[in-house]
Amino acid sequence: QGPLEELARAGALPAGETWRVLDLGAGLGTTTLGLAELAQRAGVKKLEVTAVEQDAASLDVFATLAREAHAVGLVPEVKLEARREDLEDLDLARLPKADLVVLGLALNELYRDREDADRLDAREATLRALLGRLRPGGSLVVVEPATRELSRELQTLRDRLVERVFAPCLRDGPCPLLTRERDWCHAQLPFDLPEGLAERAESAGLRRQRLTYAYLTLRTDGRRLWDVFDGSPRAHRVVGGPVRSKGKTEWDLCSAEGLVRIRRLDRERSDASAVLDTAERGTLLTLDRDVEDGRDLRIRPDVGVDGS
Ligand SMILES: C[S@@+](CC[C@H](N)C(=O)[O-])C[C@H]1O[C@@H](n2cnc3c(N)ncnc32)[C@H](O)[C@@H]1O
Structure with missing residues (x-):
């Protein structure tokens, strides 16, 4: 389904x-x-x-x-x-x-x-x-x-x-x-x-x-x-993770730009990225900023991640 x-x-x-x-x-x-x-x-x-x-x-x-x-x-x-x-x-x-x-x-x-x-x-x-x-x-x-x-x-x-x-x-x-x-x-x-x-x-x-x-x-x-998503390069699909280790979680995302890895420290969890709490392979996410292919993005409290 x-x-x-x-x-x-x-x-x-x-x-x-x-x-x-x-x-x-x-x-x-x-x-x-x-x-x-x-x-x-x-x-x-x-x-x-x-x-x-x-x-x-x-x-x-x-x-x-x-x-x-x-x-x-x-x-x-x-x-x-x-x-x-x-x-x-x-x-x-x-x-x-x-x-x-x-x-x-x-x-x-x-x-x-x-x-x-x-x-x-x-x-x-x-x-x-x-x-x-x-x-x-x-x-x-x-x-x-x-x-x-x-x-x-x-x-x-x-x-x-x-x-x-x-x-x-x-x-x-x-x-x-x-x-x-x-x-x-x-x-x-x-x-x-x-x-x-x-x-x-x-x-x-x-x-x-x-x-x-x-x-x-x-x-x-x-x-x-x-x-x-109007063909936006900020629209991503989770293709890896969540991988949890020592106070942080990582996910791999695929988008028009290629692959990016995002990382959120547990202590930096915020309402702006709450949707990541349940993000898993297949989840669709929109980031509030551009990320280049192969780059990592740390999801600090001010980074907005939308799941809708
Ligand atoms: C793993 S089952 C999947 C059945 C169903 N589509 C499902 O999702 O549960 C694969 C089906 O493909 C059928 N199948 C395999 N090769 C076929 C062929 N050459 N012609 C017709 N049916 C074939 C098998 O008999 C089997 O019922």
Whole structure:
């Protein structure tokens, strides 16, 4: 839902009470059902979904979950066209056009048997073909697991498709997180597991309150999340941290200028930077001053940081 909330923030969700959705590698329908919940809140009455998936049993579960979620009022009515097909063999140009085309944790499962360069080209071609399936004002949302390898691959695809990028970037230059091998761009969402499960996750040493993912939202109409900030170089996204140590906290930020590190001493916390108390990977921030690429900025009490 994070990427869709950014579309909502920019007023770039599909218009109308019926949304057409194309869900590729749909599995049990988790991606569509996640967006359906947001659609419900946005007043959408019906989703017309074409789901392409190679596993027939998953598609059956998808249909059941969609029916049951609608029956208890969680999601709008879902009119599901389930297509059991292999995406690698499919002529994507023949798929129906949609307002939202979603690839949830599925892009990395395509063309796995190919060599690196060839695989990347094939995935890029897939995304370009899917951009051709967007209705006017539509978005293509790709969500991938937040591993270093897969996130960096998505960043590479982002650079190749830069003129189509709506989010996550607040810049149109090359991705600065590709420069050093150890960096990768991903976001996280607070996520509450049901009680019983939360305890088990904790005793197994799993982090329970964060859902991490890498994503790319693409459009063909030139709209960008960055426009919400009037393309300002002072708009930043948190791409690293918070790292807390000896009386201070640090975050890495990405913006039109490149990468900057900000540092706040605990004793210099002020209302002007209160938004940093909860800033984490993916958070959007606006600084009240310019900072150059590669520079550090100490967030003294007079430095204003806006989170809206
Ligand atoms: C990790 S699951 C993600 C499912 C769902 N989108 C989600 O977000 O939970 C990836 C799905 O992609 C499907 N898939 C992988 N390769 C495929 C292909 N070549 N054609 C169709 N489906 C494929 C798998 O069967 C699996 O259901």
